[in-house]
Amino acid sequence: MHQLLFEHAITKFNHSPLDVLKVYNEYKYSKLDNLDAIKGHFPMKPHLASVNTLSLDPLYNRYLFSGGGESSIKLWDIKQQDEVEELEPIYTLPSKSLHKFGITHIKWWSDNGLWLSSSFDHTLSVWDANEMQHVHSFNLGSRVLYFDFEDHGRNSLVAVCADGGIGGLRLLDLRTLADAHTLGGGGKLQGGFGYMLSCRWSPANPNLVVGGSQDGYCIGWDIRRADGCIFKMDYNLTTTNYKTNTRQLLLHETTPKAHNGGINSLLFTDDGAELITLGHDDKICVWDMASAEKPLNKQVNFGPLVRNKSTQHISMALSPTNETELQYLWFPSENGEILIFRLDDGKLVARLTKNGSALNRRTTSIVYAKDSSIKYYSGCRDGTISVWGYNSLLDSQIARDGLDFDSGNPGTLAGETERSDVLDRIHDEIEANRIRAKNTEF
Incomplete structure (x- = not known):
């Protein structure tokens, strides 16, 4: 500038x-400021329970799904914000109508033709977006904590994090409707990694999926390989010492860890060159995925304000590479604040706080509206959806x-x-x- x-x-x-x-x-x-009071705001309480997930369609950046802890799903047309005082959902799936327990995640398919939803009722459901009709449900026998698929539709696999069974990542094939494979299953005694809290497909490689476990392990798998695992992320392997690092694992260690606690959020940059991980050790780590054979910890310090003890998946947001000179990471902290950091050096740029009671104010999901709007949507545990960004009226x-x-x-x-x-x-x-x-x- x-x-x-x-x-x-x-x-x-x-x-x-x-x-x-x-x-x-x-x-x-x-x-940046809270925009809930301006024209086109969301209702005071769109969901009766926590807003667990938000998902914006990737084709038009217009249709926003919200999934609640009371098992309802609502669809919003955010382009109506300039036309009405208060938004109303254009589609509502009532509570208990399909999913019996809280919604854990919703995601649009790359062409807007499908969308998927998961729930604590052990199911992952597939929907026809044009007709808003339920197509198929996978019953996984365990609570579905999170799922992800390749953003550009280059394969038909869905990676699923479930908190039971043999652990690892479950791969579901939407083309054959088969429970195709399990990556890293069997637990530690059988060479596995326990159950996963988070997963993410690489935007640069459609065959690479990364999972973050309850024990602090972060593992990368190539879905084409028989053995699968291609790297295990090590917090002590950094961009400054990876050529000379000779640290040996301790006696109680069998696999290097990325965090000293569960990893409940993963986020790639747009080009897949860096991966951001969030752990229960109250740390955010940025990993260089391109410079060496294994991911390298860039040792970016995000300061002492990071607080994260949530047992459910937390969705962070990252500003696009082509809209600003620097990228900004939006992190929902445990105390209800939304902290905004510069990704390259971890410097705190802003601390955003909602008005009202501090109870159940933790944000669980953040999505960006794109198109250089500098407008973000967040879902909160108190059942509200808030809008954050720059007020153009200024x-x-x-x-x-x-x-x-x-x-x-x-x-x-x-x-x-x-x-x-x-x-x-x-x-x-x-x-x-x-x-x-x-x-x-x-």
Whole structure:
């Protein structure tokens, strides 16, 4: 951001509009706030119990699923926020109608044709998104804590974390409707890893799935290999010592650990080059997945405010790579705050808190609205859905002429809601700067 201001000052400003848009987005992250009071907010209590999961469709970034602890599922059209005072669900699956206990996770298929839901009632259900009809249910015989599948639909497998049976990750095939395989099952006595609290498919490799266990193990599997396991993440193997590290496992250790406690959240960056893990040891770790044969701990320090003792899966959110110069990690802390960190160095950028009672205020799921909106949705244990982000109304009186670089404030762009209008204004400003620079040469 400061580099752009400097280049403008010496009349050598030749950056693309997208570069300037990144600067504007960076400014927005310094002005984050709760947006529940503005037009288009969610009802006061959309669910009677905890909002356990949120899922935004990947095709249009418009349809948001919410799953509650009372086993109901609701679908919201978030594009209606500019048209109505209070959102109403466009589809509701009542409590006890299919799932008998709390919903644990919901996720859209990559083409919006399907969506999947899981529950504490031991089932994972497949739905036709066009007709909103139930298609099939897998009965896994144990509580389904979480599931994930490849984001681009390059295979038909679903990795499932269940808290019983032989542990490990269960692989379900949507094409054959078979319980295809178990990765790392059998428990420690049989070379397994116990049951998994979290899992995630790599966006860079459709054959790589990573699971985080209740015991602090983080394991990567290649689904094409007979032995499966290709790496075991070690907290002591870092980007600075991996060539010289000779640490031997202690007598009570059989497998290196990524955390000293259960791992209840995993999150890849957009390109799959880094993996973020969250553990019950109150630590967030960032792993380099590309520089060596094994993942390397980058030793990013996120400070003493991280608190995480939840026994259920917690969904963090990460800002897209192409929208800002730096990426921002949204973490829901145990005390009800949402902490926002810079991913590269762990610096705390903001602490967001909801109004109202502090009881049951823990956020369980966060999703990003995308399209450079700088708007996030969070589901809370008190049954509410909150909106966080930058209030564009703040710009209504201070930016009628595009970006005012001369004032030193890169955030004085008019508060249009349409991204195309923003880009047009940025482009006009850049062209004006170029013409002015040419005139000064003569």
